[in-house]
Structure formats: structure tokens, C-alpha cells
Amino acid sequence: MVTSVNAAAAARGLAPGMPLAEAQALHPGLEVAEADPQADAQALRALAAWCLRLSPLAAPSPPDGIWIDVTGAAHLAGGEAPLLARLTARLAQAGTTARAALAGTPGCAHALARYGQANAIVPPGGEPAALRPLTVAALRLDPGTVAALRRLGFETIGALLDAPRAPLARRFGAAPLRRLDQALGRAPEPIEPILPPSLCRARLGFPEPIATAEDLARATARLAERLCDKLRARGLGATRLELIFQRTDGSAAIQRIGTAAPTRDAAHLTRLLQPKIEQIDPGFGIEHATLAASVTTRLSAAQPPSPLAATQAAPDLAPLIDTLANRLGEDRLFRLRPVESDLPERSLARLPPLAPPAGTSWPAPLPRPVRLFEPPRPIEAIALLPDAPPASFTWRRRTHRVRRADGPERIYGEWWTRPEEAQTVRDYFQVEDEDGARFWLFRRGDGEDPATGDLAWFLHGLFA
Amino acid sequence: MTPPAIASLRAHIRALERPAARPGGLLPFGLPALDQALPEGGLARGALHEIAGGGASPHLAPAATLFAAGILARLEAPVLWCATTPDLFAPGLAQAGLHPDRVLHAWLPDDRSVLLAMEEALRHPGLAAVLGELDKLGMTASRRLGLAAEKSGVTALALRRPRGTADPLPTAAATRWRVTALPSAPLPSPGIGRAQWRLELLRCRGGEPRTWLVEACDAQGRLALSPLLPGRALGAAAIRAA
Incomplete structure (x- = not known):
């Protein structure tokens, strides 16, 4: 019996399940190797261990699959699509033919890798739509159940999804519904990761x-x-x-x-x-x-602090940051560092919470608000061109009369970031209304050359 | 001026309220007019202080934000700033002397997570202060924050950003401040001068409500008394006149 064929043999009409004698009769020069399920399983485990470079969680899914849980690891490869592309390319270089799919549940990924498009990626919640057109064989059922389902006209998973559940369970047992629920994420299916032997x-x-x-x-x-x-x-x-x-x-x-x-x-x-x-x-x-x-x-051995040290070491924030990050989410904690950009929304960048201090702050003499609106809020303003501050402006249906103002501070677009910004200009004004509230307004354009902006006014921030 | 008998009685009540010595100490404003109004001669560290914004947009509360940044700037160790809206602009905080290297930001989905993060962080003595931007703050939550702050000596600041117009619920904060922007003094030339605030101490454990006219935080986070009415606290009539 033929258990597996390579691409060349498949092209000549050979298929798994065919008796060996028939295959040899079709192609007398056929190269035959004895099947060795145990060695296959071992090789699969080794391949799964290799996949640990993508994510700390990988598991063989015998006989021919590997599950890799890339939750929180995809960004390291530049996103989900590049990750899949890189994975299949690397495997192809090593002479392994592989199909990959990425989905929210192991069951769905399993089905798509075998029966879906190459390198399919299912968006969160898209599992039912992705599974519908696939054949029922994609559900990891034994061949008898698949044949019985087909006999009754259940060709696709969609047909199974639309059928009432109780009769299905009576006729076919719990297996099809359990697999269906696992694939849709209604029933949990933890994958049991392999741990490389060198792991602590x-x-x-x-x-x-x-x-x-x-x-x-x-x-x-x-x-x-x-x-x-x-x-x-x-x-x-x-x-x-x-x-x-x-x-x-x-x-x-x-x-x-x-x-x-x-x-x-x-x-x-x-x-x-x-x-x-x-x-x-x-x-x-x-x-x-x-x-x-x-x-x-x-991590080198900790050195006990010297009692002679005059300065106290900086307090270790790592325990606190770990506690908060594990309870609230890892990317919710950050520090900020200045970036050399005149555009206020680009003048800062996030740092990991324990990054070494940048040591720099923003240039002090430029007035900057404590609250910044992103995107800037459009307002109606009345102002003399080209460079007078507005006399009044309307924001959220309230008109503010400007009593004092400072500006303009002209900020040029950064053509090296986006070519469209080559000529654009923003003129910023700090204004105070009759109540003493202070606003940071800007006008798109320098007020003279229409290429620099369309003269629309925006509220970008609030001063204290 | 309070008679000595009442002052000693107050000290006695304070001792009953808080048997142990405050681990954190004090943070004076450096303005005698303000510090004398506070029962301990400055803002108590290791306690919860509530800061709200007055004026037309209490939700955005820019003046209250800078006032809080000024308090944090005058402390020394790192501080944690918990917010639920992404509109905080760190370069603005740096103008009150709050260096970006000292601020750990937490951007959280809701008030509940802010309270959770604050309480957790308040147990950590490596921080100087923990600030949380909060829409709602009740008696129980504020009491928990106050206790956590008292234990570690870390200062807790609740920057109130109410979404509705309802009156705030009473809280167990040691002090409650309201900062409202006032029209600034005209300059001899066109331009904009240092901002003027009406700073109200609305509630103070062991002290009395007071109001001052101050100039906004400078680059070191220090306030100054407004030259418009120097050196004296204001009654309601004087505020209206100002």
C-alpha cells in the first residue's frame, strides 16, 4: 500500500491508498521506500522543535502537521503574512514541502492548511466564513464518518453548520460537532507544546x-x-x-x-x-x-551592594512593571522620549518601560500644550491674512473671542517623511479667550502661497 | 489665626486619625501663603490628593493637568501616570519640569484598570507618586488608594476628568483642589504672559477651604502668587472682582 508520494509521483497519477503492486505496474522504475511511522513521528517532533524559533509554543500534530501558537509573536517577524511566507520559504529551502495557514483556533488552521488556499490568514472572528466552503474531510474525522456524512449530502462544512445539531449528534455521535466547535473556537483545544530538551x-x-x-x-x-x-x-x-x-x-x-x-x-x-x-x-x-x-x-550573579556606596542605587521598577504588564497587558506601559521633529504629533516615541533613560527632553523655549488632539479638531476662525492671530474661533458650537495671542510659530512639513509634505506649512498660534482658557491653533498654509495649505484652521491642543 | 486651644485639639484629632508617623514626609509648595493653609505645612506625601479642573471644560482640565505635573516635577523618583484617553502631551508636561525619563506612562482601557494599576503601584516604594486620570472616584476606591499610599509613603494624585456634569461624589482624599484658568494680565506689547489660575483648596482634612490667585507652574513646577493681588487669600467677593 502506498502511504505517501512525492510531487513527481503525484504528477504521474500515483496517490496514497493505492496498492503498491498497482503503482509499480504503472511505473516499473518507481523508487519505493519502506514506510517508517516511528521515524516520521520523530522527524515531525524535530521539525516542531525547529519551529520554536518562531514562537515559544509549537507542537507536532501527527501524522503530518505542526501547530505553532504565534500569539504575541507575529510582530517579531514583521506581521502575520511575512511570518507565514518566511516559514514556508525556509521549509522549502530545506526540501520540505509545506502548506501553512493562520487562524484563531488550531482546528481552523488545521483545516485551512490542508484544504484551503496556500498561506491563508483568517482574521479574528472569520473562522465560520473561512470554513464554510471546505469539505467535511477537513474536520479531522475518521474516514468512515466522512463517507457517511457525504452519503447524506453533507459535502461542505457550511452544510454541517446549517444543519440542526441534535439529529447530527444522534446520527454521527459527538465527534463531528466537537470538531466543529473546536474549529470555531466554541470548545477549547489547548495544544500541548513540546519543550526543547535544553530548556530550563x-x-x-x-x-x-x-x-x-x-x-x-x-x-x-x-x-x-x-x-x-x-x-x-x-x-x-x-x-x-x-x-x-x-x-x-x-x-x-x-x-x-x-x-x-x-x-x-x-x-x-x-x-x-x-x-x-x-x-x-x-x-x-x-x-x-x-x-x-x-x-x-x-544574567550575572547579583553583587551585594557595598555598604560604602554613597549614592543609593536607582529603585528597581522591574517587579512593579511585570505585575502591571501581566495584569493589564504588556503594551500598555511605556515611557516617552523626544524625537527631533518639528511636527508636534511626531515629536515623541514610545520606549519600553525599562529602557535606559534617554537623558534628553524637548526644547524648552517652544510653548507646547499639555493636551494634544490627534487628529487636530477642525474649527471656524476669523483672522486677518497673512499672519495675524484669529480674532475669534468656534469649537464645538461655542465661540471663543481671542483676547491675547502669541505667534505665529511656523512649522514646515517634513518632505523626507512624506513627499506630499514638501511644501506644506502650519502656522501655530497660542491664544487666550475671554475666560483665560488657552488654546493652540494652527492654520494650514502660510496665508500667501496656496501651495502651502488651504487656510483651514484647526485646534491642536490646550495649554494650561 | 486660630486660637491655640483649637490648634492643639486639631493636632490631637490628627494624631488619632493617623497613629503612625507619615513615612513620606511633606512636599511644600514653597509659597508660605499656601503651605500655611495646609495642616502639616505642605502637601502630605503618602496620601491621596484630588485635583479637578474648573471652567468650561472640566473633562479636558488642562490647568489641573499642569498643576499636577508641577507637583510631580518637584518630587524626585520616577512617577507613574495612568490615563484612559490618549490626549496627554508629554512635551507640555516637560515644560513644568517633569522630565520624560522620570515618567512611566500607562494607557489603560477604563477607570477600573486605572484604580487597579494605581493601587498596585502605590505599594511600590520605588515610585515617588502615582497619578491616575479618573472619571469617577467613589468613597471606597479613594479610601483604598489613601490606605495604600499611607502604607508606602508614595503620593497618590487623582486627576479628575468627569465626563458628565453631575456633582462629584465625596471621596476620602486628604485634599481636594480645583484649578481654573483666569484671564492673564495684559502685557505692554502684544503677546501672551504667564497664565493665571484660581487655585481653590475645596476640602482639606484638618484644614479649611481657601482660595488663591496664582501664576501657573514655571519650568521647575513652582507656582507663584499672582501679582494682581499679592500675598493674600481671597474671599468670594474678591474673586468676582478679579
Whole structure:
């Protein structure tokens, strides 16, 4: 029996499932190699381990697939599409034919990689639409069920989606509906990641399955201590950690945390992991737990502070930043640094919260507001051309009479950023209305040359 | 001037209210007129202070924002600024002396996360202060922030940005300030001078409400008494006249 064919053989009409004798009769010169499922599985695991370079979470999906969880890792490759393109190109260079798909659920990605377009990317929530046109064989069902579904006229997943669920379950058992729900994200399907052997990890088995939150918390604290001992022995600090709880039924619950600076402080890690434990569903009980440091960097041994040091070291904000980032989201915390740009909206850039101090601030003499509207709010203004401040302006249906004003501060467009800005000019005015409120207004254009702007007025910010 | 008997009684009540010594100490404004009105001679560190904006747009509260930035600028360690709207402009804060290297920003989805982040950060003694821009702040939440601040000595500032026009709920803040922009003094030549504010101490634990006319924060975050009416606190009539 033929189990697998390469591209050249497929082009000559050979297909898996064909008896070997028939294939050899069709093409007498056929090169035949004995199938070795065990070696295949091993090679698949090795390939999955190679995929760990894309994301800390990858798992073989036998017999012929690999799942890679790229949540939060796609931006490292420049986005989802470049990531898929790079992955398939690299595999092709290595002589491996691969099809890739990216979706919100493992089931959907599995189906599209095999039956959808090459390098398909499903937007969040687009799973039903992406699955509808695919054949029911894409649902990871045994061939008998697929044949039975086909006999009853269920050719596509869409037909299955439209059918009432109860009769389907009666006729075909729970499998098709479970696979359908998994593919649509209605039922969870955790993937169990492989951990490369060199990974720093701590494992804890339980003689009796544990399920209470207190037990899980205790186990986590023990794991953190053991992992930190190992990290210390290797001179490493962890910045990404996976906490994996293996349930008695073979499924796994996985929680991930990240730290802003490499750490091997067990108490700190335990504090970060504690809130994640509440989200874990122990099912019928947890059999063993693993804490793995999936991303580590070198961290030298801490030097005890000298009692003679006169200056106090800067307070270590890393524990606070980790706690906030893991509870509220990683990209919500940042610092700002000045950027040399005259356009106010481009004059700052985000830095990671623990980046070394930039040491520079914005040029002091230029007046800058404390609140900036982005995009600038259009207003109606009455002003003398070319360079007088407005006498009055209307914003949000209220007319403000200008009592005092300063300006203009002329800001030129940055042609090196966008060619359309080559000639544009903004004239900024700081104005105070009759109540003392201060506004930052600008006019597009210098008031003389129409190429510099259309003379529309905007409110860009508020001064104190 | 309060009679000595009342002053000693007040000190006694204060001691009852807060048995332990304040870990953070004080942050004086450097203006005797303001500092004397505060029971401890300055803004207490390790306490919650509430700052609101007056005038036509209390939600945008630019004057209150700069007033808060001035307070943060005069502290030394890093500060955390939690906001829910993206309209904060750091170059403006730097003009009150708040260097960008000292500010850790958190941009959060709602008031609840701001309160959560503030409470967590207030436990961290490495920070000098934690500021949260808040639409609503109730008694319970403010009490929790105040307790967390008291424990660590980190100063908590609640910059109020109300979305509605409803009267603010009472809070457990140690002081409550309102900053309103006033028309500035005319200059001899065309231009715009230092901004004038009406600074109201609306509520103060162990002190009395007062109002001053001040000049906006300078490049070091310091206020100055307005030369329009130097050196004296104002009654309601005087404000109207100004």
C-alpha cells in the first residue's frame, strides 16, 4: 500500500491508498521506500522543535502537521503574512514541502492548511466564513464518518453548520460537532507544546491529582523555587515562562507570563503566576505540572551592594512593571522620549518601560500644550491674512473671542517623511479667550502661497 | 489665626486619625501663603490628593493637568501616570519640569484598570507618586488608594476628568483642589504672559477651604502668587472682582 508520494509521483497519477503492486505496474522504475511511522513521528517532533524559533509554543500534530501558537509573536517577524511566507520559504529551502495557514483556533488552521488556499490568514472572528466552503474531510474525522456524512449530502462544512445539531449528534455521535466547535473556537483545544530538551524547566508530579486553588498555588510556588535554582546554576534569567498543568484526561491547561527584565527571583515569579492560577480549570484533577522558562537571557550573579556606596542605587521598577504588564497587558506601559521633529504629533516615541533613560527632553523655549488632539479638531476662525492671530474661533458650537495671542510659530512639513509634505506649512498660534482658557491653533498654509495649505484652521491642543 | 486651644485639639484629632508617623514626609509648595493653609505645612506625601479642573471644560482640565505635573516635577523618583484617553502631551508636561525619563506612562482601557494599576503601584516604594486620570472616584476606591499610599509613603494624585456634569461624589482624599484658568494680565506689547489660575483648596482634612490667585507652574513646577493681588487669600467677593 502506498502511504505517501512525492510531487513527481503525484504528477504521474500515483496517490496514497493505492496498492503498491498497482503503482509499480504503472511505473516499473518507481523508487519505493519502506514506510517508517516511528521515524516520521520523530522527524515531525524535530521539525516542531525547529519551529520554536518562531514562537515559544509549537507542537507536532501527527501524522503530518505542526501547530505553532504565534500569539504575541507575529510582530517579531514583521506581521502575520511575512511570518507565514518566511516559514514556508525556509521549509522549502530545506526540501520540505509545506502548506501553512493562520487562524484563531488550531482546528481552523488545521483545516485551512490542508484544504484551503496556500498561506491563508483568517482574521479574528472569520473562522465560520473561512470554513464554510471546505469539505467535511477537513474536520479531522475518521474516514468512515466522512463517507457517511457525504452519503447524506453533507459535502461542505457550511452544510454541517446549517444543519440542526441534535439529529447530527444522534446520527454521527459527538465527534463531528466537537470538531466543529473546536474549529470555531466554541470548545477549547489547548495544544500541548513540546519543550526543547535544553530548556530550563521544573516538573512536579502528584501522587494524587490535585484540583483546589490552594494546592495549585503551593505547587506553583515550589516550581518557581526549583526553576530559579536551575536558572541560577546556569547563570540565566527568564523573560518568558509557561506554566503547564497536565490534567488526568491528558489535556493541558497553559498559562504564560512575561517579565520586562530577566529574573530568577522565585518570590517575584510566584507573585506574577498567582493571578494566572485563578484562570486555570483543573478539570478532573491535575497530574503533573511543569514550569518552563521558554525565553532566557544571561544574567550575572547579583553583587551585594557595598555598604560604602554613597549614592543609593536607582529603585528597581522591574517587579512593579511585570505585575502591571501581566495584569493589564504588556503594551500598555511605556515611557516617552523626544524625537527631533518639528511636527508636534511626531515629536515623541514610545520606549519600553525599562529602557535606559534617554537623558534628553524637548526644547524648552517652544510653548507646547499639555493636551494634544490627534487628529487636530477642525474649527471656524476669523483672522486677518497673512499672519495675524484669529480674532475669534468656534469649537464645538461655542465661540471663543481671542483676547491675547502669541505667534505665529511656523512649522514646515517634513518632505523626507512624506513627499506630499514638501511644501506644506502650519502656522501655530497660542491664544487666550475671554475666560483665560488657552488654546493652540494652527492654520494650514502660510496665508500667501496656496501651495502651502488651504487656510483651514484647526485646534491642536490646550495649554494650561 | 486660630486660637491655640483649637490648634492643639486639631493636632490631637490628627494624631488619632493617623497613629503612625507619615513615612513620606511633606512636599511644600514653597509659597508660605499656601503651605500655611495646609495642616502639616505642605502637601502630605503618602496620601491621596484630588485635583479637578474648573471652567468650561472640566473633562479636558488642562490647568489641573499642569498643576499636577508641577507637583510631580518637584518630587524626585520616577512617577507613574495612568490615563484612559490618549490626549496627554508629554512635551507640555516637560515644560513644568517633569522630565520624560522620570515618567512611566500607562494607557489603560477604563477607570477600573486605572484604580487597579494605581493601587498596585502605590505599594511600590520605588515610585515617588502615582497619578491616575479618573472619571469617577467613589468613597471606597479613594479610601483604598489613601490606605495604600499611607502604607508606602508614595503620593497618590487623582486627576479628575468627569465626563458628565453631575456633582462629584465625596471621596476620602486628604485634599481636594480645583484649578481654573483666569484671564492673564495684559502685557505692554502684544503677546501672551504667564497664565493665571484660581487655585481653590475645596476640602482639606484638618484644614479649611481657601482660595488663591496664582501664576501657573514655571519650568521647575513652582507656582507663584499672582501679582494682581499679592500675598493674600481671597474671599468670594474678591474673586468676582478679579
